[in-house]
Amino acid sequence: MNIHIHADAQNTKNILTLIEEQGFSLPCNCHGAHRCNGARYSFDCSLIPKKPMDVSLPDTSDKIQSVSLEKMETSDGTADTLLIDLGTTTIAMAFIDKESGALRQCKTSANPQAHFGSDVISRIQAATHGNLSDLTDCIRKHIKKETALLCQMTHNDISAIRFCYIGGNTTMIHLLFGYDCTSLGHSPFTIKVPSPEPLSIGNCTVYTAPWISAFVGGDITAGLLSCHLPSSGENALFLDLGTNGEMVLNHKGKLYTAATAAGPAFEGNGLSCGCPGISGAISHVVLRSLFPSLRTINNAHPIGICGSGAISLCAELLRKHYVTSDGVLTEKFKTDGIVLSKSPDGKSITFLPEDLRSIQLAIAAIAAGIDILLAESGVSKKESFTLYLGGGFGFHLSIEDCQCIGLFSDLCISEIKVMGNTCLQGLYQWAVYERTPAIQNDCIPLNLGEHPDFQKTYLHHMTFPDIR
Template identity: 30%
Template sequence: MPVITVINQNRIIPCPTGSNLMKILRDAGVFLEAPCSGLGTCGKCRVQVVSGKIPDPAPDEKRHLSADDLARGIRLSCMVQVMNDMSIKLQTHSKTTPVLTDGYLPDFYPDRLSDGFGIAVDLGTTTIAMSLVGLHSGREIGHASAINGQHRYGLDVLSRINWECMHGEEGIYELQSAVIDSINHMLEDLYRQFNILKTQINEIVISANCTMTHMLLGEDARGIGKAPYQPIFLSSQTRNAHQIGLNTGENTILYCLPQVSSYIGGDIVAGICACQLKQSAGNRLFLDIGTNGELVLSCNGKLISCSCAAGPALEGMNIQCGMRAAEGAIEDIQIQQGEVSLQTIQNSSPVGLCGSGILAAVRELNRNHYIKKNGAFLSPEALPDQDPRRKILHFIQKKKEVVLCHDPEIVITQNDIRQVQLAKGAILSGVTSLLNYAGISPDKLDEVIVAGQFGSHLPASSLTGTGLLPQELEDKIRYVGNTSKTGAYLALLSSSKRTEMETLAHEMEYLELSQMPNYQEIFLESLQFPQ
């Protein structure tokens, strides 16, 4: 039986001959970025094969790896079969990821106080944030956060749904086990840190999107990923936490917030409740931007929602030098006269570009006229010899790219621009369609509320400078943080807030953008960059 030696983790992993390298590493608990869930399309699961004979690279590998990469033994682990003993070095980054745990909290009356403790959870596709709450006082005693363990099955919900489609009941079980394990590790940390017993946990409240809620409960999510996009349930769910595998007392209650549709979930309902949009006068737009963009428009309390497939670019995926929002990720960029200034998470040395970084890069390239309105790069040869843009805009191996950093080399490619175009086109077309449906123009919006992890690293100028939002909204943007978790906290402590969320989910109108008049024309127009 061959063995794999992971040099930079000092580990030896045995495996059957012919095994897929990514699967073996994943099953052994070795972290690898795998946004495409091992389909060979993202190019992120890189390893360096130091010794051992392996098959020649497949065409998919050659599309992602340069001749220099291949010469150094760099391969995509999802495309490699293990035929004999081999030694490898991991190439992906496992630095810490800061998880947004705080969010706007309105005044409310806590009428569910009791003895014991409760847990409020924001179960996100990428990250999980948790609060330990003393039910006698209603105060947060501690908190924990972690990466959602389902990341090894893909970084977006559609990749994970596809895993269920490929693996059936086994896939459903694997995805449930991954997220249950993640939550249990967080619970155990809180138990140890605050010296409490699992039997003292009375209730856990989960705020999550529709897919994550299904996968947590072990329900079949495959219907969410294909027409007519039908989930098993939309209503709130109450279960026994211990019986689905959570490390709690035998009588601990698990409550999951209600959903509006397959793609407007309990996390959005939580945010709308926390921000009190139903009670707000005027016109207000709520945005939660990620792989899937969720939008809710409030016109004097009348709520209209839609969702759009922004794609993974805004979370740093499908970008040549992209990465998740972790330590060392570039989160903001300034370009002046061809000189680049970088701001990274935790002020660490740059490693790659997270979503806010790629959006900032495109903002700066657009502001400094490196790209045309249609997103195409200018030709360096067409610029005057002394034009400062020549410093970083290059034509290399028949491809145009902008070099942001040399050590390590971090670049923006034409494909990166196209990925951002698709994301911003999806979001802007959703905003435009919502406003058209309500019969109001952008200048009539009183406020734009941005929630979630992505918005926490995002200056307003990036939203408007790329055309993701109309320019006239830049001074109306307010960031509210993790309102998904604060919504779970409200539901944990307040019966009236729980009832309010049930009502919101039932009453909120949902628009299917693909069925909107002239949507295709709106989307194509939304792809253009403002200049």
């Protein structure tokens, strides 16, 4: 799609800022500092236009910003409670009906802070270098706008919203409330302020799920509620395969928690032709005589490859021996990668060697985190586990593909439960059933970055499993 940029000789704003001011969000790890790697845009992100110009945005920009509603029950305009899952990459919002207590509808949108960086570290750095108020204003305006849109679409009056429940990682909540997050970005990674108390804004009371540590936030606290953890009766592993790779191991009623820098690749961000798990995203790949057979979400025309599609392709490359255990593509694909789809106008969706490396790094981070949690809890890999997968990511995921590439290490999994958006589900239980997510006393936080065995374990998992 094309948009028009208004600028003149006195303009001092870079093109990313001007695009965002028109309601669009483009991921940019360097915040306009001209240090992007693998960017998919033909303009320089630090460009400061001095005259009007037209900019053509990739299809995924429009797709991310367009409204995506997952029907739960049809809204009749009687909602009085708003739930918000404040993610690093994606924000999900839903209403609760005040009469029936039913969860009505869900709306997702891209987090507009993405142009400050795709992960929490880059946003902490942006905040500590004078952009805290910009980050706070950015997300507050976006939530206000998205709430108004959701009200409009569901025939609700925004003034009738009496309660709001928010879950998010520790950094996102700091940025929402304008807290100084400097201490979250360096060792010993301490939190200087307590979890926010209930806050009244007009007629609305805002509740925020408490965080567990600097690395594991209220979105995970809420998610554990949805999985009914802690539980003394089972070994269970809860995984949120998002940008921050949070994981919680339940063993004998104790919760061992950690987060690992998986990066945004599992969410389709940072891949050369990546996209979120939206309509048209390639979610499954089968290689037949080098020609890919694709499955897309909603069977729509392919627009890019999402995280589950990238995992599926990596597993296929391993099975067909087109990639070495070190993650090097065979000669045929070594330079130009794999062309997955080509449109009549010549545009192609390609999976490049650097995309494979991004997935490989994310896999190693998750698998190493699992191994450290097991070691610290004293649980053997031979013991059986129930695996809870959080996030919409899991709905399109092949467990066989995950095990093929070593994502879950070599954990003995007896049952896998794909939970969907566990944060919203947990917030719902908090709001309707008053199951307060106050479980910090049951948690044992682990700092993987400072664990003496993490680097060695991480490097071990950089090697793909041997497929005979």
